[in-house]
Amino acid sequence: MEVAIKRIYAPAEPSDGMRVLVDRLWPRGVSKADAQLDLWAKDVAPSPALRTAWHHDPDGHEPSHFAAFAAEYRAELGEEPALASLQQLAATAREHDRLTLLYGAKDEQTNHAVVLREALLELLGTG
16 A cells, blocks of 8 residues: 655546545646545644644744644544544555545645644555
8 A cells, every 4th residue: 555645736546546635625727627636634633723824934844833833733643533533544545456545735744634644654554
């Protein structure tokens, strides 16, 4: 089983396997048909308060600020309802050869999907 991350704005490909949107908000400009989702896991996304705080931090993409965001997000992933959603993603990943976590952020290196993938791989025992 493989867990990948990909921007929702990139075209869907058969190699994506199971496609899961991991944003709480629907991405602007993407139709449901173009998204070709198998699942929308809203509850595994950062809480609205954490997301807002990070987006309003002018240095949010700096390594130290991203590390602080990641630590807070990881803490959220250990509590309900995110924990149940994370466990559901793990169960889904075990049933498929490839699971692709889709996100809307522009930055491909510093976004919540990177943190989520790491947490999911740890839960699966492959990270």
